[in-house]
Structure formats: structure tokens, C-alpha cells
Amino acid sequence: MVAYATAGWTALGDPTRRAIFEQLLEGPLAVGELAEYLPVSRPAVSQHLKVLKAAGLVIDRQAGKHRIYRVEPDGLVALRADLDRFWNKTLAAYKAVVEEDTKES
Numbered sequence: 001m002v003a004y005a006t007a008g009w010t011a012l013g014d015p016t017r018r019a020i021f022e023q024l025l026e027g028p029l030a031v032g033e034l035a036e037y038l039p040v041s042r043p044a045v046s047q048h049l050k051v052l053k054a055a056g057l058v059i060d061r062q063a064g065k066h067r068i069y070r071v072e073p074d075g076l077v078a079l080r081a082d083l084d085r086f087w088n089k090t091l092a093a094y095k096a097v098v099e100e101d102t103k104e105s
Helices: 002-011 015-025 031-036 042-054 073-104
Strands: 058-063 066-071
Touching: 002 042, 002 073, 015 031, 015 042, 015 066, 031 042, 031 066, 042 058, 066 073
Parallel strands: none
Antiparallel strands: 058 066
């Protein structure tokens, strides 16, 4: 699961992919529809979607001659679990520092 989430964070490190992902959070869209929102070509959007799909963040389905992309809920869950893990470690470290300072006082 950790490698899965790491791939997601890596994929979202690119601003264009992050913009595509954020747009898909609003609802499913075809490549052409996504390209309307972005300053990149349809082929570039397709390449970014390929990376997001490989990272497990989006899925697609055929609809006639178009592919419709949407956010993969399991990919979002993995990102959230990663954030929760980071947050819990940060809180534990903060607690240790505060308790140490209290003992020294």
C-alpha cells in the first residue's frame, strides 16, 4: 500500500497532473473536455492521464469513441492513509518534544 500511495504523490508532483486530478474530482470527463481547462494539447493530457492511471489515481471507461476518466476512490484512500500516517508521526514527535520540555522545567 505504501508504494501505491508513493506513486500517487509522485504523479501529483506535476502541476498539470494535479490540475487534471482536481478537475476530475468535480466529475468524470473525456480527454477533450479536460484539455479545454488546460493550456496543453489533447495528446499531452492523454500522457498525463496515463501517468495518473499508472499511479492508481484515475480509471477510465470506453464511451463510444471517447474514454471517460474519473478519480479512482481507492487511490484517493491511499493518499489519505499516507497523509494520516505522516500526521500521526508528526503529532507523536511533537508530543515527545513537549513532554521532554516539561520534564526539564
